[in-house]
Amino acid sequence: MKTEIIAIGTEILSGDLINTNTPYLNKKLSNIGLEVSLNTEVPDKPGKLKNTIKASIERSDIIITVGGLGPTEDDITVKAIAGALGRRLIFNKTAGKWIKEHFKKRKLKCHKINFKQAYVPEGTICLPNKIGTAPGLLIKIAKGRFLIALPGPPGELKSIFENSVLSFLETKRKTKKVIISRIIKTTGSPESQIAAKIKGLMRLGGDITMGSYPHPHEVDLKITVTASSKKEADKKINKIHNILKKRLGLICFGINEDTIESVIGKLLTSRRKTLSVAESCTGGLLSNRITDIPGSSNYFISGVVAYSNAEKVRILKIKKETLKKYGAVSCQVAKSMAKNLRKMCGADYSLSITGIAGPGGATNKKPVGLVYIGLADKKGCRVKKFLFLGSRPVIKLQITEAALDILRKSLI
Amino acid sequence: MKTEIIAIGTEILSGDLINTNTPYLNKKLSNIGLEVSLNTEVPDKPGKLKNTIKASIERSDIIITVGGLGPTEDDITVKAIAGALGRRLIFNKTAGKWIKEHFKKRKLKCHKINFKQAYVPEGTICLPNKIGTAPGLLIKIAKGRFLIALPGPPGELKSIFENSVLSFLETKRKTKKVIISRIIKTTGSPESQIAAKIKGLMRLGGDITMGSYPHPHEVDLKITVTASSKKEADKKINKIHNILKKRLGLICFGINEDTIESVIGKLLTSRRKTLSVAESCTGGLLSNRITDIPGSSNYFISGVVAYSNAEKVRILKIKKETLKKYGAVSCQVAKSMAKNLRKMCGADYSLSITGIAGPGGATNKKPVGLVYIGLADKKGCRVKKFLFLGSRPVIKLQITEAALDILRKSLI
Known part of the structure; x- marks a missing residue:
């Protein structure tokens, strides 16, 4: 089934609005095995939009339009769809009722202009919008071919898509095969090393595909399998997942929506342990992520966040002599930070970070990206030294990732 | 001049890669007055890509392709461009030299496959790539009409675009008029209130356009003016900017790339003042932003970040009776947090935050989003109460924005 997405809005093409809806739909459709063959972004120009929709109807089976369903004069999508299909606009009573209820619930006055959103092309099924007033539109173009119009605000689009569109599209897919994806999340190893370890698995072929997607702090591996049943697909995906885990070991920290902070949260909760952190160069990002x-x-x-040396002494009881002898960015200071904080606050674990996030602050012996990370627990305190490369925000992200990973490994 | 952007990559349409290049180019082109009329995203399929490029050549004056310039078999953009233009590929000696130098500089071995990137359509001017090996391509299609091919890695694309493409396009613009944009950044007022205050300014017409772009914590107002000289354009934009400042007052905190944290940084630096912060529900985000x-x-x-009550007592010296009598989320606790921290650490200013970020933790009297923000200085401590709506990350963002804004207003 040829599928395409048309996002509508002059503000997208002027760079004033980042269109996050199309990437969201691409991912969701890919997860149910619908391959999108074209994304377009077009301005709010009536004639042009009508022609774009007309061309899409000629070449695709599923067309999803995004945006332009609002109540104002600038919102021209519904009219353009009606024009492209050669259908007239009629008042949809269900949608009219939804709009009335929306205002009543919020104790707001409903203006005549708001009912514009209930006028839809003949033959439209309106899809309820739990957040806003624009209904989603589902229009049959021909046998097995559909146009779906969704509103632009991401919360409204996601709500309508997940409640009304996703399951509909799953039933319409021509292949009755089951397609399942799983993202294996890794941290602590660069993409090239991972690639070397899983050589041969990237091009298994047949009903299994695998992709590798690097981020500044993590590498995602996405496995997609096609099978004739959910059971068979699960079996296949579990098999590959197990091979990956065997080859990659501890660097795999979770799947799909997991983050390293959510994984640590589960580990600490199930073990009934507590955590405190002492940061310097990461400036609160570690606390914030947790x-x-x-x-x-x-x-x-x-x-x-003991940013100044005086505060390292006052709050974390670092000895002035230690700071003077070794400097704030040192193994000794990282060790005292974690140990002292743990003792004072009574947490089971304390993490500490001291380093240079850049762009300033480097010396000959201590370059930007140098960091010491400490972890104190009842057995004592270990410190690990790292050197990260990149901009200030990338270095802050990588340091906090490494700190969280040290704790994760200690918890499992 | 009709301008369009074609981003190439199957990983974009599967939702595995977010295409940040097209929005970047949209913004840059809009800033020099080039209106982009179409963005497309297409998979790495040779026949399809060739047809897409062919169609774009027929309808547009400036075509920018993004991605697919790498050295591997999957990278098919150059071949597709050559096919669409009916030109053969020839070896470009300059590009060949750049590639050789790239590897020599990095003390890496240069493989034969790497020279694939020096084969370009006849008549191409190669644009240097300071970061990677793929040169940018500038190809004249006809008089005043050009195709520009840029590599997909965002760092490489930006470097080539800013060093070689931007100034070229400025000289090619048919209008010799100067176009200037300025973004006025506001915080603390919802979009609807701003709209009411600047009524009439949104549709000035003529050579001035204005747009309003809301974010969860800020509203951006973008002014764009066209004039016959830079001087005249600056004069026009300053005039509108002054009217806006008069109507909107203190809610305007900066322009263009300013953030509220960068504005505060400048204010504190110029006044030689210091800051410390005591957070609870925002969990370190305030420190992190600063x-x-x-x-x-x-x-x-x-x-x-005094998350537990025990730590509020230990680190911030909040009296147990205050916590018991008023609860952790209270005006009294916010006041003590800011005052005590300021006294202990000797900062000129101390901000404090205590509230409920959700989704859990609410009570009948204290809903999710309730927060007290305190600011202590030498004159004493004021506390302000807020109620924010949204998800946990949105509420955290809005609270820290409000705290930073209280400090900003106190500094000016």
Whole structure:
């Protein structure tokens, strides 16, 4: 089934709005085995939009339009679709009711202009929008061929897509095969080393494909399998996953939506352990990542960002002589930071970070990216030295990733 | 001049790679007054790509292709361009020399396959790539009409575009008018209130356009003016900017690339003042935003993330009775956090945050999004109460924005 996505909005082509909807739809469609063959982004120009939609109807089986469903004069998608299909606009009573209810629930006055969103091309099935007033539109073009129009605000688009469109498209796929993807998330090893270890697996062929996607702090491996049943697909994917785990070992930290901070959250919760952190050059990013996880207050006690040396002495009780003798960026200071904080706050684990995030602050012996990471637990404190390369935000990200990974490895 | 961008890569359409290059080019082209009329994203399929490029040559004056210039078999852009133009590939000696030098500089062995990147369509001017081995390609299609091919890695694309393409396109623009844009950044006021205050300015018409772009924590207003000289354009834009500042007042915090944390950094530096922060529900995000600014160690002393009540008592010396009587999320606790930290660490300013980021932790009287923000200085401590709506990360972002804005207003 030829599938394409058309995103509509002059603000996209002027670079004033980043279109996150198309990448979202690409991923979701790919996960159910629908290959998208074309993405386009076009301005809000009535004639041009009508022609774009007309051309898409001629070449594709599934067309998804994004944006331009609002109540104002600038929102021209519905009219363009009606024009391209040669259908007239009619008032959809269900959509009208939804719009009325939307305003009533919020105790807001409903203006006549708002009902513009209930006028849709003849033969449209309106899809409910739980967040806004623009209904999604599902229009049959011909046997097995459909045009779907979704609103531009990402929350509304996702809600309609996940509640009404995804399962519909799954039933319409021509292949009755099951397609499943799984992302294996790794950290601590560069893509080239991973590639060397899994040589041969990247081009297995047949019903299995594998891709490698590097990020500044992690490498994702995506396995996709096609099979005649969910059971068979699961079996296949588990087999490859097990081979990967055997070859790659501890660097695999999770799958799909897992983050290293969510994995640590689960480990700390199940082991009933607590954590505190003492940061310097990462400036709070480590605490922030840990507390991005809902419920982190169950295991996270406190974080200290001791940016100045005086505060390292005051809050973390680092000895002035240690700072003077070894410097703030040193194994000895990292060790004291973690050990002292753990003792003072009573956490099971304390992580510490001291380093140079750049672009300034480097010396001859201590370059940008040099960092010492400490982990204190009841057995004592170990410190590891790293050297990271990149811009300030990339270095901050990589340091916190390494710190979280040291804790993860210690927990498993 | 009709301009379009074609991004090439199956990994974009499968949702495995987010194409950040097209939005980057859209913004850069818009800033020099080139209106992009179409963005497309297509897979690495030779026949299809050739047809896409052929169609673009028929309808547009400037075509920019992105990606597919690598040395492997999967990289098919150059061949597709040659096919679409009906030109043969010839070895470009300059590009060959660049490739050789690239490997020599890095003390790496240069393989025969690497020279594939020096074969380009007849009549191509190769553009130097300071980062990688793929040269950019500049191909004249007809009088005043050009195809430009850029590599996919964003660093390489930006480097070639900014060093060789941007100034070239400026000279080719048919209009000799000067086009200048300025983004006015605002915080603390919703888009609808801003719209009401600047009514009439949004549709000035003529050579001035204005757009409003809301983010969860800020609203950007973009002014674009066209004039016959740089001087006249600057005059026009300054005039509108001044009207905006008069109507909107303190909510305008900066322009273009400014962030609220960079603005505060400049204010603290110029006033030689220091800052420390005590956070609870924002979990380190406030410290992290402040320390994202290079050189922040000149004014940022320390941050404390006192997540547990015990740590609020231990590190921030909050009285147990205060916590018991008013609860951790209260005006009284916010006040003590800021005042106590300031006194202990000797900073000129201390910010404090205590609230409920959600999704859990709410009570009947204290809903998700409730927060108290304190600012202590030599004159004392003021606390402001807010209620934010949204997901956990959005609420964390909005709270830290409000805290930074309180400090900014106090500094000016």
